[in-house]
Amino acid sequence: MTANKNTYRFIITKEGIKPALLKALVALAVRETEVIFGRARRKLETDFAFLEHKPVCAIEGGTECGEHLAKLLSGFLIKQVGEEGFKVQRAGKRKWSRNP
Numbered sequence: 001m002t003a004n005k006n007t008y009r010f011i012i013t014k015e016g017i018k019p020a021l022l023k024a025l026v027a028l029a030v031r032e033t034e035v036i037f038g039r040a041r042r043k044l045e046t047d048f049a050f051l052e053h054k055p056v057c058a059i060e061g062g063t064e065c066g067e068h069l070a071k072l073l074s075g076f077l078i079k080q081v082g083e084e085g086f087k088v089q090r091a092g093k094r095k096w097s098r099n100p
Contacts (some may be wrong), residue, residue: 003064006060006061006062006066006091007058007059007060007061007062007090007091008057008058008059008061008070008088008089008090008091008093009051009056009057009088009089009090010057010058010059010074010077010084010086010087010088011024011055011056011075011086011087011088011089012055012056012081013084013085013087014081014084014086014087015083017044017055018055018058018080019050019051019052019053019054019055021055021080021081022050022055022056022057023050023057025073025076025077025080026048026050026057026059026073028072028076028078029061029069029072029073029076029092030042030069030097032072033069033071034100035064037064037065037068037069038079041065041073042065042069042083045063045064045065045066046059046061046063046065046066047059047060048069050061058091061074066080070088076087090098
């Protein structure tokens with residue numbers, strides 16, 4: 001997967017959460033996305049990858065299908081670990097600065 005401005009990196013920050021939970025939630029989000037968009041479109045328009053041994057994954061957005069997958073995963077994570085239990089980083093997004 002190539003990092004672009006539409007790649008979302010999900011990082012579980014809540015203590016004690018194992019990578020297996022994140023993998024299970026991604027699998028559920030993938031299945032749900034395939035119900036809406038079909039398996040072929042999901043495979044063509046989005047991708048995901050995990051960091052080994054850490055509860056971190058990246059999802060390629062940038063398409064309707066990819067954005068749907070990322071939104072589903074966000075919702076599942078909110079339910080499982082709470083809004084403060086994870087963070088999402090967008091690859092290529094510049095941090096805001098008050099000084100020009």
